[in-house]
Amino acid sequence: MTTTSPSDEIARPRLRGTNLRLLIGMFPANIGIYLLWGAIPGILLPLQIEEIDPANKAGNLAVVATIGAFAAMLAQPIAGTISDRTRSRFGRRAPWIVGGALIGGLALVGLASANTLVQIAIAWTITQIAYNFAQGPLGAIMPDRVPAALRGTFAAVSGLGLMLGAMGGQIAATGFAENVGAGYLTFAGIALIALTLFVLFCPDRDNRDEPRRPFSSAALLRSFWFNPRRHPDLGWAFLGRLLLYLGYFLVSGYQLYILQEYIGLGDDAVAFVPALGVASLVTILIATMIGGPLSDRFGRRRIFVGAAAVICAVALVIPWVLPTKTGMLLYAVISGFGFGLFQAVDTALITEVLPAEEDFAKDIGVVNIAATLPQVVAPGAAGLVVVALGYGPLFPVGIVLMLLGGLAVVPITSVR
16 A cells, blocks of 8 residues: 655645636636637738738738737737736736736727728737737746646646637637628627636735835846746747747638638638638647646656647648648648647646746746747748748748757757
C-alpha cells in the first residue's frame, strides 16, 4: 500500500474548488473574445470591404488588417505593463478585462456604421486596441492563479475556447453576410457578457495593500522587450509561436478570397465556410481534450508543439495540390487537429518559461506579439504574393514557416 506525502500533495494540486471554478470560467471567457477574432477579420470585415470596392478587395483588406494588427501588437504589451501595476479591490486584471470589452463594443458600433475605407480602418484599429487591453490581462490569469502542474489542462480548455470561438465565429458570421452591422453588434454583446461574468464568478483578490510599482516611460518601453540572452528559453518559445502563427495567418487571413478565387466558388464561398468550420471544430475538440491532459501527464510540452507544427504543415499541402472543395475540407480537418494541439500545449509551455512573477502580464503581452505580429506582416506579405503570383504560392511558404516554428522549440532546456 502506497501513501501520499505532503510534498506529493503540493506537487500534484487537485482540480477542484477554486481551480475547478476558474477552469470552468475561463472557457466561456475565451470563447467570447475569440468569437470576435473568428467572425470579424475572417468574414465580416472582408465582406464589408468587398462591398465598398470589389475590384480592389485583396489590397484594401491587406491595408486595413495590417493597420489594425499593428495597433494590436502595440496594445497588448502596454496593457500587460499597466495591468501588472494596477491596484484595485478587484485585483489587477479585472478592470482592464471589463473596460476593454466595453470600449471594444463601442468601437464595433462605429465599425457597423462605417461606409468608407478610412472609417473602417479607424474603427477596426480602435476595436483591436480595446479588445487587446482585455485579452492581455485575461491571458495572465493562468500564470497568476494556476499551479504549474495543472497548466496543461488549463491551456487545453483555454485553447479549446479559443478555437471554438474562432471557428464558431466564422460559422456564425456567415449568417450575417447580408447584415454585417448586426453581426458586429451581436459579437460585441456576447464578448461583453462573457468577460463580465468571468470577472464576477471568478473574482481575484483585493490587491490594494500591495506595494505600488513605479511606472515610467522606461517601463513602458520595456513593455515590448525581454532579453533573449538572459532568457533564451523564452526567446525560442517566442520564435516558435511567431513562425507558426505567421504560416497560419498567411493562408487563413485570405480564406474567404481563396475560396472565391483559388478554389473557384465565387459567390458560393460564404455558404461553404460553415462546412469548413464544423470540420475544424470536430478535430480541434479531439486535439485539445487529448493534448493538454497528456502533456500534463507525461510532463512534456515540446514534443507536442513539434508534432502540431508538422500536422499543420501537412494540412497546407493538401489544398495546394488539390485546389477543390474536398481539398479544403481535408485541410480544415487536419489543420484543426494540428492547431488545436498547438493551442492546447503551447500556452502551458509559455507560462513555464516566463522570467518574473511581477511581470507576468507584461511578458505574456510581449510573447503575444508573436501572435499579433504575424497579423501585421501576413496581410501585406500575402497581398503582395497574391497580386504578383496568385493564391497558390501562399501554401508552400506557409508550410516552410510551420516546420521552422516546430523546430524552434527544440533548443528549450527548462521545459521537457
